[in-house]
Amino acid sequence: MARQGYQQTSVDDVIREAGLCGKSHFYHYFDSKEELGYAVLKHQFNLFADRGLALLRDSAVGPLDRLNNFLDWVVQVHSDCHCEGSASPCGSLAAEMAEQREGFRQHVDQLFEQWIAQIQTLLQEVNPRPDGAAAAERMARFIVATLEGALFMSRVKRDAAVLKTIATDLQRYVAANFDITPSPLTGAAMTVNEVAQ
Numbered sequence: 001m002a003r004q005g006y007q008q009t010s011v012d013d014v015i016r017e018a019g020l021c022g023k024s025h026f027y028h029y030f031d032s033k034e035e036l037g038y039a040v041l042k043h044q045f046n047l048f049a050d051r052g053l054a055l056l057r058d059s060a061v062g063p064l065d066r067l068n069n070f071l072d073w074v075v076q077v078h079s080d081c082h083c084e085g086s087a088s089p090c091g092s093l094a095a096e097m098a099e100q101r102e103g104f105r106q107h108v109d110q111l112f113e114q115w116i117a118q119i120q121t122l123l124q125e126v127n128p129r130p131d132g133a134a135a136a137e138r139m140a141r142f143i144v145a146t147l148e149g150a151l152f153m154s155r156v157k158r159d160a161a162v163l164k165t166i167a168t169d170l171q172r173y174v175a176a177n178f179d180i181t182p183s184p185l186t187g188a189a190m191t192v193n194e195v196a197q
Helices: 011-018 023-029 033-056 063-080 092-100 102-126 132-157 160-177 192-196
Strands: 180-182 189-191
Touching (some): 011 023, 011 033, 033 092, 033 102, 063 132
Antiparallel strands (some): 180 189
């Protein structure tokens, strides 16, 4: 499916690639190609969550450093795939599947929301004030949308440097908006917004 896409992959293709004995063997595991599609989406997101989103949850590292580690990981995975795969669980295969069935679209939307929520939580650590939640959500959506666009551009150009440049600019942008500086009185961390007040 990753190579041919959901629509162009038949059950017979899956049977052949997986080395199954026949259709009965396939249907022992999945009731339909659609059920297999959901399993593929779930598997893609679980890999992404286990490897990438885990970096965002590493409490031993500061929040902005965790975000930078995550962005570096996305660039590295994409580079390792020679711009043919995607570090994103919502890449070209998920986009194609979302167009095929409403259930796939809803599933991909859930994946995006989980990804956004993870980044939003991290950003709220930087700015924990109640009025910071809306700003953190907007920034999280911006980060995800920017990464998805950068991944797509990098795949089209077959050049990982495109993603690397955009990820670096994104890191700078986030740092400028959520910069941490020590408080002159207490030494406690303060955001740029708090310093400006």
